[in-house]
Amino acid sequence: METNPIRVCELLVGLPDVNVLGVDDLVDEPLRVHVESRVERPGCVECASAAVVKERPAVELVDLPVFGRPARLVWRKHRWECPIRSCRVRTWTGEDPRIAAPRLSMTDRAGRWVTAQVGRLGRTVAELARELGCDWHTVNDAVMAYGTALVDDEDRIGDVTALGLDETLFNRRGRWRTQAWCTSIVNLAPDGAQLLDVVAGRSAAGPTGWLETRPVEWRERIRYGVLDLSGPYRKVYDDILPHVTQIADPFHLVRLANSKLDECRRRVQNETLGHRGRKDDPLYRARRLLTKAHERLNDRGNNKLVGLLRAGDPRGEVKTAWHMLLCQGGLMRPDREASSGLLRRRCGGGGRLRRRGGV
Numbered sequence: 266m267e268t269n270p271i272r273v274c275e276l277l278v279g280l281p282d283v284n285v286l287g288v289d290d291l292v293d294e295p296l297r298v299h300v301e302s303r304v305e306r307p308g309c310v311e312c313a314s315a316a317v318v319k320e321r322p323a324v325e326l327v328d329l330p331v332f333g334r335p336a337r338l339v340w341r342k343h344r345w346e347c348p349i350r351s352c353r354v355r356t357w358t359g360e361d362p363r364i365a366a367p368r369l370s371m372t373d374r375a376g377r378w379v380t381a382q383v384g385r386l387g388r389t390v391a392e393l394a395r396e397l398g399c400d401w402h403t404v405n406d407a408v409m410a411y412g413t414a415l416v417d418d419e420d421r422i423g424d425v426t427a428l429g430l431d432e433t434l435f436n437r438r439g440r441w442r443t444q445a446w447c448t449s450i451v452n453l454a455p456d457g458a459q460l461l462d463v464v465a466g467r468s469a470a471g472p473t474g475w476l477e478t479r480p481v482e483w484r485e486r487i488r489y490g491v492l493d494l495s496g497p498y499r500k501v502y503d504d505i506l507p508h509v510t511q512i513a514d515p516f517h518l519v520r521l522a523n524s525k526l527d528e529c530r531r532r533v534q535n536e537t538l539g540h541r542g543r544k545d546d547p548l549y550r551a552r553r554l555l556t557k558a559h560e561r562l563n564d565r566g567n568n569k570l571v572g573l574l575r576a577g578d579p580r581g582e583v584k585t586a587w588h589m590l591l592c593q594g595g596l597m598r599p600d601r602e603a604s605s606g607l608l609r610r611r612c613g614g615g616g617r618l619r620r621r622g623g624v
């Protein structure tokens with residue numbers, strides 16, 4: 266066990282080659298730990314003369330909390346001066362990237378920590394600023410500085426077998442709150458998806474441009490391209506990755522099938538009764554049962570639905586659409602045998618799905 270008080274302080278502060286000068290403990294303020302670098306007198310880079318200390322400026326840096334209390338590192342730097350009057354170099358400040366990167370107002374270890382919190386755990390900058398007891402910009406500047414280096418790292422993107430493209434509403438802008446979309450480019454690895462990049466817009470241009478910057482060999486190793494049912498993303502795969510098998514994302518398939526069934530129900534409702542659904546109309550009463558997954562529908566629910574469809578769907582159109590939805594659900598189950606059995610039962614024999622366009 267270390268019992269030398271100076272060494273104990275150094276161990277607790279945990280920075281290399283520093284002298285701990287003292288600690289400020291003011292009520293309701295972060296703990297301020299004053300340190301200085303243990304340095305030898307440097308030589309001037311121009312004329313190699315031994316430098317002299319001109320000033321000892323104190324730079325206050327946001328540091329990691331100490332035993333649950335926000336902390337600041339007050340780093341008494343060395344401002345050096347070349348003693349030779351005629352020398353081109355006048356003064357310079359001693360830096361140590363192990364303590365802090367120049368121009369950032371956060372220590373190196375705190376900068377790495379906030380970047381990991383935002384990048385890995387999805388915490389917000391505002392939340393971290395509150396935890397460290399500092400300004401939002403201080404945290405954001407550090408996340409940008411450390412994060413940019415990570416994003417630009419060439420080795421960040423490994424081999425990808427299945428690539429996914431998906432649109433996300435990024436934000437709403439301006440007076441009319443215009444929707445601004447972005448496209449997420451995702452590595453759909455079996456051990457967990459990884460977001461590779463986000464590009465502006467939801468047209469083909471963004472992902473196309475991004476993929477064009479990737480090496481040809483990298484693109485050739487992709488085997489599957491996952492997409493929602495949008496034309497632009499299909500175009501991206503058709504143009505840039507024509508060799509991949511395109512796979513529709515189940516979420517979008519289910520959503521599309523549900524909306525088609527809904528559309529069909531409303532159309533039949535209008536054609537048979539001449540008005541929009543009212544609370545006693547059979548098709549209106551059936552609307553929730555129709556979208557319920559079949560395995561969650563008990564016998565009573567099933568009988569009720571069949572009865573309502575018999576009453577409100579004379580040509581069996583809604584029933585057909587509903588069966589198609591069930592078939593689709595069965596197809597997407599991992600158990601293929603169960604899927605084909607369900608298909609046979611629902612579609613009668615052949616089990617071949619037709620396009621939903623006519624439903």
Ligand SMILES: [Zn+2]
Binds near residue numbers: 309310312
């Ligand atoms: Zn000099």
